[in-house]
Amino acid sequence: MISKTLKIEGMTCAACVRRVEKAVAKLEGVNEAAVNLATETLKVSFEEDKLSLNDVEAAVDKAGYKAISTVKSAKIKVEGMTCAACVSRVERFVKKVSGVEKAEVNLATETLTVAFDSDVIRLSDIKKAVEKAGYKAVEDEKEDEHRDRKLQEIQSMKRRLIISAVFTVPLLLIAMGHMLGMPLPVFIDPHHHPLSFGIVQLILATIVIVTGIKFFKVGFKNLIQLSPNMDTLIAVGTSAAYIYGLFAIYKIGQGYMEYTMDLYFESAGTILTLITLGKYLEAITKGKTSEAIKKLMGLTPKTATILKDGVEKVISIDEVEVGDILIVKPGEKLPVDGSIVEGLTSIDESMLTGESIPVEKTVGDSVYGASINKNGMIKYKATKVGKDTALAQIIKLVEDAQGSKAPIAKMADIISGYFVPVVIGLALIASITWALLGQGTIFSLTIFISVLVIACPCALGLATPTAIMVGTGKGAEYGVLIKSGEALETSYKINTVVFDKTGTITEGKPKVTDIVTVNIEENQLLTYAASAEKGSEHPLGEAIVTEAEDRNLEFKAIESFKAIPGKGIRVTIDGKSILLGNKKLFNDENIDINVLEDNANVLSEQGKTPMFLSIDGQISGIVAVADTVKSNSKDAVKALHKMGIEVVMLTGDNKNTAEAIAREVGIDRVVAEVMPEDKSNKIKEIQGEGRKVAMVGDGINDAPALAAADVGIAIGSGTDVAIESADVVLMRSDILDVITAIDLSKKTIRNIKQNLFWAFGYNTLGIPVAMGILYAFGGPLLNPMLAAFAMSFSSVSVLLNALRLKSFKPMV
Numbered sequence: 001m002i003s004k005t006l007k008i009e010g011m012t013c014a015a016c017v018r019r020v021e022k023a024v025a026k027l028e029g030v031n032e033a034a035v036n037l038a039t040e041t042l043k044v045s046f047e048e049d050k051l052s053l054n055d056v057e058a059a060v061d062k063a064g065y066k067a068i069s070t071v072k073s074a075k076i077k078v079e080g081m082t083c084a085a086c087v088s089r090v091e092r093f094v095k096k097v098s099g100v101e102k103a104e105v106n107l108a109t110e111t112l113t114v115a116f117d118s119d120v121i122r123l124s125d126i127k128k129a130v131e132k133a134g135y136k137a138v139e140d141e142k143e144d145e146h147r148d149r150k151l152q153e154i155q156s157m158k159r160r161l162i163i164s165a166v167f168t169v170p171l172l173l174i175a176m177g178h179m180l181g182m183p184l185p186v187f188i189d190p191h192h193h194p195l196s197f198g199i200v201q202l203i204l205a206t207i208v209i210v211t212g213i214k215f216f217k218v219g220f221k222n223l224i225q226l227s228p229n230m231d232t233l234i235a236v237g238t239s240a241a242y243i244y245g246l247f248a249i250y251k252i253g254q255g256y257m258e259y260t261m262d263l264y265f266e267s268a269g270t271i272l273t274l275i276t277l278g279k280y281l282e283a284i285t286k287g288k289t290s291e292a293i294k295k296l297m298g299l300t301p302k303t304a305t306i307l308k309d310g311v312e313k314v315i316s317i318d319e320v321e322v323g324d325i326l327i328v329k330p331g332e333k334l335p336v337d338g339s340i341v342e343g344l345t346s347i348d349e350s351m352l353t354g355e356s357i358p359v360e361k362t363v364g365d366s367v368y369g370a371s372i373n374k375n376g377m378i379k380y381k382a383t384k385v386g387k388d389t390a391l392a393q394i395i396k397l398v399e400d401a402q403g404s405k406a407p408i409a410k411m412a413d414i415i416s417g418y419f420v421p422v423v424i425g426l427a428l429i430a431s432i433t434w435a436l437l438g439q440g441t442i443f444s445l446t447i448f449i450s451v452l453v454i455a456c457p458c459a460l461g462l463a464t465p466t467a468i469m470v471g472t473g474k475g476a477e478y479g480v481l482i483k484s485g486e487a488l489e490t491s492y493k494i495n496t497v498v499f500d501k502t503g504t505i506t507e508g509k510p511k512v513t514d515i516v517t518v519n520i521e522e523n524q525l526l527t528y529a530a531s532a533e534k535g536s537e538h539p540l541g542e543a544i545v546t547e548a549e550d551r552n553l554e555f556k557a558i559e560s561f562k563a564i565p566g567k568g569i570r571v572t573i574d575g576k577s578i579l580l581g582n583k584k585l586f587n588d589e590n591i592d593i594n595v596l597e598d599n600a601n602v603l604s605e606q607g608k609t610p611m612f613l614s615i616d617g618q619i620s621g622i623v624a625v626a627d628t629v630k631s632n633s634k635d636a637v638k639a640l641h642k643m644g645i646e647v648v649m650l651t652g653d654n655k656n657t658a659e660a661i662a663r664e665v666g667i668d669r670v671v672a673e674v675m676p677e678d679k680s681n682k683i684k685e686i687q688g689e690g691r692k693v694a695m696v697g698d699g700i701n702d703a704p705a706l707a708a709a710d711v712g713i714a715i716g717s718g719t720d721v722a723i724e725s726a727d728v729v730l731m732r733s734d735i736l737d738v739i740t741a742i743d744l745s746k747k748t749i750r751n752i753k754q755n756l757f758w759a760f761g762y763n764t765l766g767i768p769v770a771m772g773i774l775y776a777f778g779g780p781l782l783n784p785m786l787a788a789f790a791m792s793f794s795s796v797s798v799l800l801n802a803l804r805l806k807s808f809k810p811m812v
Helices: 014-025 053-062 084-095 123-132 143-180 194-211 213-224 230-253 257-262 265-289 291-297 390-403 409-436 440-454 458-477 485-492 501-505 522-533 539-550 583-588 594-605 633-642 655-665 676-687 703-708 736-770 784-807
Strands: 002-009 030-036 041-046 066-069 071-079 100-106 111-117 136-138 303-308 311-316 325-328 337-342 345-348 359-361 378-384 480-482 496-500 511-517 560-564 568-573 576-581 609-615 618-626 646-650 669-671 693-697 711-714 728-730
Touching: 002 053, 014 030, 014 041, 014 053, 041 053, 053 066, 071 100, 071 123, 084 100, 084 111, 084 123, 084 409, 084 458, 111 123, 123 136, 143 194, 143 265, 194 213, 194 230, 194 257, 194 265, 213 230, 230 257, 230 265, 230 409, 230 440, 265 440, 265 784, 390 458, 390 480, 390 485, 409 440, 409 458, 409 736, 440 736, 440 784, 458 480, 458 485, 458 736, 458 784, 480 485, 480 736, 485 711, 485 736, 496 501, 496 676, 501 646, 501 655, 511 522, 511 539, 511 594, 522 539, 522 568, 522 576, 522 609, 522 618, 539 609, 539 618, 576 583, 583 609, 594 609, 594 618, 594 655, 633 646, 633 655, 633 736, 646 655, 646 676, 655 669, 676 693, 676 703, 693 703, 693 736, 703 711, 728 736, 736 784
Parallel strands: 496 646, 496 693, 646 669, 693 711, 711 728
Antiparallel strands: 002 041, 002 066, 030 041, 071 111, 071 136, 100 111, 303 311, 303 325, 325 378, 337 378, 345 359, 480 728, 511 618, 560 568, 568 576, 576 609, 609 618
């Protein structure tokens, strides 16, 4: 049982209170519903397994009021995370805070996405939890500030790497050069001056350790807090080597010369240098994964030219306000979204839609910020600025997707929470076991350090988010906006694609093809039909109106109007009752259509939609309308078949029309004559067959079906990217982008699986080798320095593998 508080808008009296309480209380699973009119809030207690907050909000909306959840979401930059164990720790600490509903950390973007009840806690409480976990919650930064900070971090890491390398190379030469026959100066020759030999190494190793002191600060702090991470493994491993080196120098000073060859300083220095090299390469590579966002952000111009009191004035883009008149000359970028008030031009909108052909624009047409004016000068009125522009919405969608987690990552998260403590335990067990078997201190220390260093879970934490970042970014380049990691993973499993017909398979701009009359003139029949449909937004109605206008017919006044959803309309014209609609409507009204039944069947078989018209209950004729199939629909269906995906068409049109179009494009299954509200039920029926279903529609009329499908794909939505019901938004009206979306998801999830296999496989093989399993069977012993190199290489290899997705190109 959980309790939530919702803000309720629209209540005015005690009757409103009772209405809201009654509407919510009758929901199954609700224990208590109490409304406070003074504070305009609803406090509701309900069982989570029976009900969701969305159900409660829907009940309030149905009662005629608006429910506003106090659950907010925010993104917080988190500094100091280094591996999957850090991710697990931050999430654990934040989830413990009362009022937090969701906490997801993305290691690649170094962000925490959190959903919390603003009535219970504040954002500052969440930041305190992050800091309590041992990390730094960074205040909201502008993108350029964030970029500058990351560049400074990379430069700082580069300096640390150079300093470490400068002192590690001579350290290695002094410690191991003489074994390869390289001469050493007499004052540090181990055979003549063993103490000097040890002290010089101590000085060099100390400089390297001080340079990498951050590993030790974070590592030991987390160890003390009983939440060890990657830094802990490095800190413990290198500290063990360094402390043993100090012990060896002490023994040499006492005259035990056999310790001269047992110094471990070179291992400590080399491990830190190699780890720093790995982190430096990782930082550079991680920067490349977010190039899509950088490209999108770089599209917007910094200034705008506005017309103020008849004078042109150049201002910062941040100063542009809704209602300003902007001037854009040929070759310039449009600063914000708006509507043209003067001029004619063609505009390159490829940055938004991926469509390379410029779009003709004239007065009244909408234009979008960051698109390029190709030839004519235009004046336009700003309608959306700042975060409301289409480009800003796209950037937000991509950022949200890149910050999200795919379900496949949950396994890695669970494992990473226990991984480091287990590794420390294995390192201790292995080293103690070898010591008990009589292998000596040096051998046991080698085992201990090797296990700690090789097992760092960096690759584990980067495996999923880096691939999602590159995959979603690449999709944005081609006008395919995948909203989340979950949508990406589900798309990978799709084996049935359901298409809406109108505007998806077809152009959505039907035309009148035939008019059949009974005891009435053709133009008179068309006049009645067009007058009835005047002002209609339905594509079939618009086609009839357009045909009448083309024939210069005079429209008649409508005395009454009633829409019958999914069937047609009833109007009164000149005192006559006019009925216009499909066969189902006329059957319901018991109007005999036998005289035109054969004509209707022939037209339907030709893929045309016959619309019957009656006057005062007598059938008067048919107006047939046809919607042309999109040129690439056949190619899209063929490509889906090649991928082993079943294609279904779901439409409200009559069966004959739908089947004619299905035959033309090669669709497997047709579900026709479906009422708009029943489309989601048909999706559920297909899912009931054990199919993973993607629904492709226009994102508005098909919202319930899009929401019911495993993956909802909104096509042809242009720049209207804020479609809540869709999981994937296609910026162009191109059906081939459905294939691009599914293909991209398959390649991205395959990449994630490769990354996870490498990360898990590497540790599964590396840890036993480091523990001495090969040595036990006569093989070699893993040197800690090789372990450090392997660990660094594993992280970089995972990132490089994710970057391979940058070469993705649509298959059609």
